[in-house]
Amino acid sequence: AQSVTQPDIHITVSEGASLELRCNYSYGATPYLFWYVQSPGQGLQLLLKYFSGDTLVQGIKGFEAEFKRSQSSFNLRKPSVHWSDAAEYFCAVGQARTGANNLFFGTGTRLTVIP
Amino acid sequence: EAQVTQNPRYLITVTGKKLTVTCSQNMNHEYMSWYRQDPGLGLRQIYYSMNVEVTDKGDVPEGYKVSRKEKRNFPLILESPSPNQTSLYFCASSLRQGASEQYFGPGTRLTVT
Numbered sequence: 001a002q003s004v005t006q007p008d009i010h011i012t013v014s015e016g017a018s019l020e021l022r023c024n025y026s027y028g029a030t031p032y033l034f035w036y037v038q039s040p041g042q043g044l045q046l047l048l049k050y051f052s053g054d055t056l057v058q059g060i061k062g063f064e065a066e067f068k069r070s071q072s073s074f075n076l077r078k079p080s081v082h083w084s085d086a087a088e089y090f091c092a093v094g095q096a097r098t099g100a101n102n103l104f105f106g107t108g109t110r111l112t113v114i115p
Numbered sequence: 116e117a118q119v120t121q122n123p124r125y126l127i128t129v130t131g132k133k134l135t136v137t138c139s140q141n142m143n144h145e146y147m148s149w150y151r152q153d154p155g156l157g158l159r160q161i162y163y164s165m166n167v168e169v170t171d172k173g174d175v176p177e178g179y180k181v182s183r184k185e186k187r188n189f190p191l192i193l194e195s196p197s198p199n200q201t202s203l204y205f206c207a208s209s210l211r212q213g214a215s216e217q218y219f220g221p222g223t224r225l226t227v228t
Contacts, residue, residue: 009155034216036219042221042222043205043219043221044158044205044207046216046218049216090157090158102163102209103148105150105157105159107156108157
């Protein structure tokens with residue numbers, strides 16, 4: 001069965017510091033991987049996605065993520081965090097199998113940015 | 116503007132009083148889905164629909180109903196709400212299943228007393 005693990009419930013970083021949010025997945029075939037961001041009181045916005053090809057994907061707001069099949073990971077990174085990046089981040093894995101659940105989400109990582 | 120809309124955004128109700136949360140998308144998407152979000156549990160899928168008149172259960176369907184009579188609308192029905200259905204609900208749509216980005220509505224915060 002598919003599953004997604006985000007081992008860090010809460011991360012605090014200083015503004016301007018680099019960021020890495022971890023995501024590990026369990027899936028039998030090649031997964032479709034997503035990172036979403038949820039700002040307080042808002043819905044989910046797609047940051048980036050991986051379907052195939054280049055394992056380093058670029059997203060919006062300066063975020064990138066790297067798919068590592070050997071480690072079953074899809075970690076999200078940003079070289080310099082801005083105060084506006086404070087939000088909750090969700091990793092998700094999708095599948096193409098007809099009739100099945102579309103997306104499995106991790107439990108989220110809450111990011112706090114301090115001045 | 117391409118979007119998914121949900122109404123109401125906030126709802127407080129009492130146990131047993133039937134309610135409907137509406138969801139509408141203007142992107143002509145085939146696939147629509149309902150999730151609930153609870154602290155520490157992330158998002159869990161309630162029901163999904165692959166097209167008009169085609170719906171199926173997700174991970175946590177108990178206590179919920181859905182219908183898909185039109186492509187753009189996918190209402191979530193709680194016929195007899197209970198306090199354990201207090202949650203934040205999201206509707207989402209995508210062009211198709213699998214390798215397709217899901218677009219989320221703004222959420223509906225439901226409290227059942």
